[in-house]
Amino acid sequence: MNTKIYHKEDLRNDQVKTHIKSVLHQGGxxxxxxxxxxxxxxxxxxxxxxxxIYQAKGRPSDNPLIVHIAHKKDLYQYIDDIxxxxxxxxxxxxxxxLTLIFDKSSKIPFEVTGGLNTVAIRMPNHPIALDVxxxxxxxxxxxxxxxxxxxxxxxxxxxxxxxxGKVDIIIDGGKAKIGLESTVLDVTTPIPTLLRxxxxxxxxxxxxxxxxIIDGTDKKVSDIPKSPGMKYKHYAPKGQMTxxxxxxxxxxxxxxxxxxxxxxxxxxxxxxxxxxxxxxxKYKVSLGHLSNLDEIASNLFIALRQMxxxxxxxxxxxxxxxxxxxxxxxxxxxxxSGYNTIHV
Numbered sequence: 001m002n003t004k005i006y007h008k009e010d011l012r013n014d015q016v017k018t019h020i021k022s023v024l025h026q027g028g029x030x031x032x033x034x035x036x037x038x039x040x041x042x043x044x045x046x047x048x049x050x051x052x053i054y055q056a057k058g059r060p061s062d063n064p065l066i067v068h069i070a071h072k073k074d075l076y077q078y079i080d081d082i083x084x085x086x087x088x089x090x091x092x093x094x095x096x097x098l099t100l101i102f103d104k105s106s107k108i109p110f111e112v113t114g115g116l117n118t119v120a121i122r123m124p125n126h127p128i129a130l131d132v133x134x135x136x137x138x139x140x141x142x143x144x145x146x147x148x149x150x151x152x153x154x155x156x157x158x159x160x161x162x163x164x165g166k167v168d169i170i171i172d173g174g175k176a177k178i179g180l181e182s183t184v185l186d187v188t189t190p191i192p193t194l195l196r197x198x199x200x201x202x203x204x205x206x207x208x209x210x211x212x213i214i215d216g217t218d219k220k221v222s223d224i225p226k227s228p229g230m231k232y233k234h235y236a237p238k239g240q241m242t243x244x245x246x247x248x249x250x251x252x253x254x255x256x257x258x259x260x261x262x263x264x265x266x267x268x269x270x271x272x273x274x275x276x277x278x279x280x281x282k283y284k285v286s287l288g289h290l291s292n293l294d295e296i297a298s299n300l301f302i303a304l305r306q307m308x309x310x311x312x313x314x315x316x317x318x319x320x321x322x323x324x325x326x327x328x329x330x331x332x333x334x335x336x337s338g339y340n341t342i343h344v
Contacts (some may be wrong), residue, residue: 003164003319006171008128017135017322024049024136029056031145031159032132032174034124036097036182036198037152037301038159039142040069041165044078049177050111056166058147064114064290065141066099066182067121070134075121078139085186085209090323092208095125096198098176101186112141122182125261128173144181151235151304151336154179158305179298180328189214196327199297217331235336237307237315239266243337245319252278255316255343266313270303272296275318283310293325299331 009331010016023030027049030041040056042049044067047077053065058140069075072090075082079102088098104119113119122137124130133140144152145159156172163170183198185205193214194202206212252275259267259281268283269276271289285303288295307315317333319341334341 001165003116004169006162006169008171008173011128011131013173015249017131020169022134024132024138024140027052028168028228029053030132030168031163031167031170032142033171033176034068034129034142035126035176036124036154036178036180037176038127038145038173039161039313040127040145040163041068041142042139043136044112044139044141044330045107045109047109047111050109053141053143056163057148058144059143064116064120065112065143066184067108067112067119068129068133068140069123069134070130070144070175071119072123074139075102075130078105078119078121079103080105087194088209089185089187089205089246090123093200095130096200097125097180097198098122099196099338101188101195103188108139111132118186118188119186119330126173128171132171137303139257141311149236150308151237151301152181152192156296156299158301160189175298177298178294180332183214183328186216197331199325199328200323202327203324217327232279235304235332236338237304237312238334239268239307239312239315241315241317241337241340243319243333243341244344245314245341248274250344251275251318253325255279255281255318255344259314262314266311268310268312268315268316270307270317272318272320282342290320293320293329296320297325297329302333 024043026048055061099120099122101118101120109197114287146153146163152178155206178199181199184196194217195216195218196338224320264282274285274290275286276286289298320329322330
């Protein structure tokens with residue numbers, strides 16, 4: 001397949017817009033940026049197009065996809081009921097990095113939902129994403145644009161590496177601002193249930209709703225996953241990743257000691273400036289300061305992909321406080337490491 005590459009300025013061209021719309025209506029695949037990560041998009045109403053996403057990603061077909069819409073009013077076509085709590089959250093956070101799970105209407109095929117009667121929907125807050133969805137006049141299912149199990153793509157270079165020759169179109173939108181996938185909240189339960197943490201935090205949701213919600217993010221395996229990222233190993237680099245938990249000084253001491261017994265040409269540490277600056281190792285990637293979790297989140301998947309580029313076999317990364325955005329970061333780190341945690 002010959003993949004066409006477009007840049008954000010190309011979307012001003014009517015011929016380009018017509019091409020993108022035509023590809024999506026004909027069941028093709030378009031990779032585009034969102035504010036969270038890049039997505040690989042297809043017509044959510046076309047079962048064969050949806051299955052082509054699973055094929056391109058190498059993704060298990062019982063892992064549900066998120067449907068993206070360009071306008072709040074579009075939601076009413078694809079679900080049976082909008083709970084009051086959902087309306088509050090949509091008013092507060094749409095467009096934005098919050099996915100809500102509803103009871104689906106018959107318009108949404110089961111290929112999108114992994115066989116479930118519920119569907120995950122969000123309205124992204126990115127001009128290119130909204131342009132692509134809006135001009136298509138379709139709901140677009142768009143999981144993260146990465147090969148299944150690999151770190152999500154936050155740069156054009158990532159999606160080009162994974163999907164050039166496998167999709168019809170890739171749109172270069174630069175670096176994704178947030179760098180972590182959207183928060184996923186199930187609003188079909190009597191009390192809303194958080195299934196995947198993200199930039200819209202549990203604390204933010206509870207403040208908006210003025211009530212407590214259930215935290216369902218600590219499940220390692222779900223037999224019937226209602227959200228992406230719940231059942232299978234995700235976000236993982238090829239090397240063995242170890243999450244080191246403890247006080248910073250203990251983490252630094254442990255890593256400096258353990259790397260002495262390893263091949264330093266194939267060993268790396270990822271972490272905050274406060275940790276990496278005190279590690280005696282050739283390969284180390286700073287994500288930013290501990291005081292700036294937004295920066296750490298934005299750089300995380302880029303760093304994990306760099307590990308593969310360097311051929312790193314042993315990766316050490318330290319834990320973060322699991323409050324606010326730290327919960328989302330730790331969710332990704334735990335899954336990327338296969339829950340391989342050392343307490344020091």
